[in-house]
Amino acid sequence: LQARAHEARHEPASTVDGHQVEVCANLGNTAHTPEAVERGADGVGLLRTEFIFMAHSEAPDLATQRAEYAKAFDALDGLPLVARTLDVGGDKPLDYWPLPEEDNPFLGLRGIRLSLTRPEILETQLRALLTEAGSRPLRIMFPMVKDLAEFRAAKALVDRLREEIDAPDVQVGVMIEIPSSALLAPTLAPEVDFFSIGTNDLTQYTLAIDRGHPQLSAESDGLHPAVLRLIQMTVQAAHEHGRWVGICGELGSDPQAIPVLLGLGVDEFSVTSRRVPLVKACIRNLALSDAKSLAQLALQQATASDVRDKLEGA
Ligand code: PEP
């Protein structure tokens, strides 16, 4: 299977009944973009830009950031790049951005809420992305957005900069990784261009289980029906407004989860680059009609292990 998947890696991910989705790569380092393209990725679905910031001893300036993003755009040669703006705080510290001591950093200043407290850092990043992209397909994505107010505040910066530097239109979306944003997807969908579901954090915040907890890792399952219902709500709201939905958490490369996510209507899978060929091969073996039935079956279960049991027997 592995050999066949590798051979067919540049073929599109189309189901046996002709439904095509995109399979993109998650990257933390833009130097790895050529490898992702070589593995058949249809684009970069999640560039974790915080790794660029973590690799420097002070905030990277405009030129430094442009050079980093250029590596991705050049290697992608017209394929899309979804760049997530700086996502620090919580489990991801930055030496030169000392954060207040917090009792619960995972519930504190992190992601977009942190960026909005220092808009000059976010602004430099957005300026670097927009300038380097030019007319190349850039999609800007904000992390840890909990509601429309945060999205609007961040989007306003993009709009102002685009006007200032006369940058072409660009897709702007949010990560759905906090339950509130999934529940409120119908209010976000009219204003965003896309959603990308971060199942790592969405699972953590839905089940109240630390995503890295050593004793609870078996319980921390993105196939939990509560998480699946949030994904369903997100996709429904997005599609009602003609928006696309990606998935960029680990769940997107879990062979048991792929049919369920496909059946829920996910349009783009963004996975660790080395898994791109297998995820594409897995999708090519499925029928969308079967996947839809499996998704309905999964949604009706009471626990994650019930979901896995049903999928095992299907
Ligand atoms: C996620 O939360 O699912 C995600 C993709 O973002 P990260 O793993 O970088 O928090």
Ligand code: MG
């Ligand atoms: Mg996350």
